[in-house]
Amino acid sequence: MSTIYKNYLLQSEPNKFSQDALKAGEMIVNMGPQHPSTHGVLRLEVVTDGEIIQEVVPHIGYLHRCFEKHAESMAYNQTIPYVDRMDYLAAMNSEHVWAMGVEKLLGITDQIPKRVEYIRVLVTELNRIASHFVAIGTYAIDIGAFTPFLWLLRDREHIQRLLEWVCGARMLYNYIWVGGLYYDLPIGFEERCREFIDYLQPKLDELDTILLSNKIFIDRTANVGVLPLDVAINYGCSGPMLRGSGLKYDLRRVDGYSVYPELDFEVPIGKGLAGTTGDCWDRNYVRALECRESVKIISQCLDQLTGDHKRTPDFDPQAACPKKIRMTGSQELYFRGETPRGELGYYFRTTDKSDVPFRVKGRAPSFVNLSVLSDISRGCMVADLIAIVGSVDIVLGEVDR
Numbered sequence: 010m011s012t013i014y015k016n017y018l019l020q021s022e023p024n025k026f027s028q029d030a031l032k033a034g035e036m037i038v039n040m041g042p043q044h045p046s047t048h049g050v051l052r053l054e055v056v057t058d059g060e061i062i063q064e065v066v067p068h069i070g071y072l073h074r075c076f077e078k079h080a081e082s083m084a085y086n087q088t089i090p091y092v093d094r095m096d097y098l099a100a101m102n103s104e105h106v107w108a109m110g111v112e113k114l115l116g117i118t119d120q121i122p123k124r125v126e127y128i129r130v131l132v133t134e135l136n137r138i139a140s141h142f143v144a145i146g147t148y149a150i151d152i153g154a155f156t157p158f159l160w161l162l163r164d165r166e167h168i169q170r171l172l173e174w175v176c177g178a179r180m181l182y183n184y185i186w187v188g189g190l191y192y193d194l195p196i197g198f199e200e201r202c203r204e205f206i207d208y209l210q211p212k213l214d215e216l217d218t219i220l221l222s223n224k225i226f227i228d229r230t231a232n233v234g235v236l237p238l239d240v241a242i243n244y245g246c247s248g249p250m251l252r253g254s255g256l257k258y259d260l261r262r263v264d265g266y267s268v269y270p271e272l273d274f275e276v277p278i279g280k281g282l283a284g285t286t287g288d289c290w291d292r293n294y295v296r297a298l299e300c301r302e303s304v305k306i307i308s309q310c311l312d313q314l315t316g317d318h319k320r321t322p323d324f325d326p327q328a329a330c331p332k333k334i335r336m337t338g339s340q341e342l343y344f345r346g347e348t349p350r351g352e353l354g355y356y357f358r359t360t361d362k363s364d365v366p367f368r369v370k371g372r373a374p375s376f377v378n379l380s381v382l383s384d385i386s387r388g389c390m391v392a393d394l395i396a397i398v399g400s401v402d403i404v405l406g407e408v409d410r
Contacts, residue, residue, distance in 0.1 A: 024054055024066075034058050038391070042071050046151050046395045049405030053382075053398070057391060065386045065394065067379055072405045080369035085111045085334045086187050088369075093181040095371065095407040098143055101136035101172070102348040103407075104185040105129055109266060110344030110355045111187045114336060120329045124318040125189050126268045128326075131202070131310040132175060132184065134303040138209075139168040140349035141296045144402040148293060149220055151399040152229045157220045164212055167205055174198060188330035199315050206304050206311075213301055221290075221297060230293065231284025234385045234397035238287065244381040247374050248351025249295040250401060253279035254287035260347035272309050274302045289400035296349075296402070335364045343372075350374040350402055373407035 024037060031037070038055045041047035050071035056064040079091045092107045093100035108129075112118050146161035169179045174195055176184040184191045220226055236246070238254040251258055259276040261269040277298035279291030314320075336359040345354035351374030358368040378401050386397050 031056065032058070035063060040394070042068075047398060048147065048403055049408075051379075051398075051403070051405055051408070053394070055391065055394065060390045060392075062386050062389050062391060062394060065383045067382055069376075069379075069405075069408050072409045074406055074410055076371055076410045077369050081366055084364045085366065086330075089186065090181065090183050093183060095373065095410060096140075096348060096350065096353070096375070096404045097180055097406050098404055099136050099140040099349045100180060100182050101133045101185065102140075102346070103353060104182065105133050105267070106344065106346035106348070106353050107355060108185050108187050109346065110342065110357060111334065113344055114340055114342055114357060114359060115187075115331065115334065117188060117329060117331070121188065122324075122326075122328065123268070124314065124320070124324060125326055125329075127310045127313045127318055128190060128194060129185055130267055130269065130272070131307055131314070132172065132182075134306045134310070135168050135172060135202075137349045138300050138303050139165045139172075141300050142168075144349070145216070145220070145293055145296055148396075148399040148402075149226070151395050152226060154220060154223070154226060157216065160212070160215070160219075164209060167208075171198070171202060171205065174201075186327065186330055187334065189328065190326035193320060193324060193326045194314070196320075199311050202307065203311055206307055209304060210301075213297070213304075216297060221294060227283045227290060229396055230289035230400070232288055233284075233389065233393050234289045234400055235285045236287040236381060236385050240381065240384055241287070244384075245377045246351070246381055247377065248347070248349065249292050249299065250351060250374075250378045250381075252277065253292035253295045255279055260345060260352060264345065266346060272306050274306050277302065289396050292400045292402075299349075333364060335362060337361065345372070348374060350404065350407075351378060353407075371407070371410050373410055375401075375403040375405075375408045376410070379403050379408060 035056055035058050038057055040053040040055055042050040042052040052068040054066040054068060055062060074094055076091050076095055080088045089104055089107060092103045096103050142161040142165040146158040149157040173179045176182045176191055236254050238256055241251050241254045255278050257276045257278050262276055277295050279286050279295055283290045338361050340359045343354055343356045345352050353374055354372035356370040357366050360367045386394055
């Protein structure tokens with residue numbers, strides 16, 4: 010064995026399984042950390058017997074963002090750009106949860122203007138649709154369908170442009186601030202957004218026809234990677250992973266934060282329409298239905314923003330933003346919200362008269378959802394592992410944090 014290869018083995022993370030422990034006919038296959046179907050720098054150590062998977066071990070840590078240490082060395086409002094970079098496909102949702110958590114610590118939740126709350130929900134639901142479009146579109150490529158990816162990325166681009174119009178950024182927004190917003194909606198935004206959702210609704214029907222009802226797609230995803238409801242609950246899965254297994258559990262309804270209790274929307278769940286409840290098809294079906302529900306929520310927010318809570322010349326989106334955040338007394342708080350991937354939570358521990366948190370812990374849904382991969386992959390074929398990983402919809406920025 011060459012010295013270079015020996016040094017490589019010493020520097021890389023060791024396998025969980027050794028060659029000596031393998032049974033006759035078994036072998037170890039590494040998928041990633043640069044394989045496109047791992048959706049980021051994720052390495053999967055796969056023990057196979059021929060084409061049948063015996064065990065899967067995710068190896069993470071290639072994209073450590075040091076979010077928690079950043080949060081413990083910076084003021085609460087300065088951390089928001091780092092929050093964006095955890096789940097970079099749904100930065101608005103992450104900002105929303107962070108801002109509400111800090112506002113609850115400060116006791117200013119009831120001081121947030123209603124127009125601010127409706128704008129927050131509007132932009133987070135736009136971001137939810139954009140995130141699901143990436144999840145479903147890249148999943149279609151994983152399975153072998155190319156056209157849906159192009160269509161969904163085309164429609165996602167409309168959302169990106171709307172959000173860029175709002176705050177100047179396409180992905181990492183720094184728009185939702187503690188106590189308010191960076192800026193009010195641009196003049197004409199409500200009308201342009203209304204035109205977009207009118208355009209989008211028939212496109213969602215096309216998505217059902219070209220992908221979800223496609224026989225090849227159903228054959229590749231139905232009865233594959235089945236996640237039983239009890240297993241999902243025991244692992245702590247959330248979001249479409251949990252709802253795809255049949256449980257109607259959405260924090261927008263359960264916790265009723267922001268103005269969600271005032272809005273009318275359904276919580277889609279998997280029903281086993283194409284195969285078994287909790288399979289890969291159900292998880293994508295739930296995401297597609299959630300896009301429709303987000304359109305309903307956006308429409309209701311636009312009604313409020315052009316009606317009872319329309320723009321006024323004296324409206325200041327930063328009126329409730331504290332100039333300097335300093336906690337009074339030591340506190341502990343866990344605050345959570347529903348992002349496109351599930352329950353995102355932040356645990357805060359503060360100290361008296363300090364503008365920097367003593368401890369911040371991020372509870373990332375992708376990290377928890379990924380932990381169930383071994384259970385739902387065992388006994389499947391190697392080709393099905395691609396379908397299973399894609400159906401989990403992970404973002405490695407929040408897996409490693």
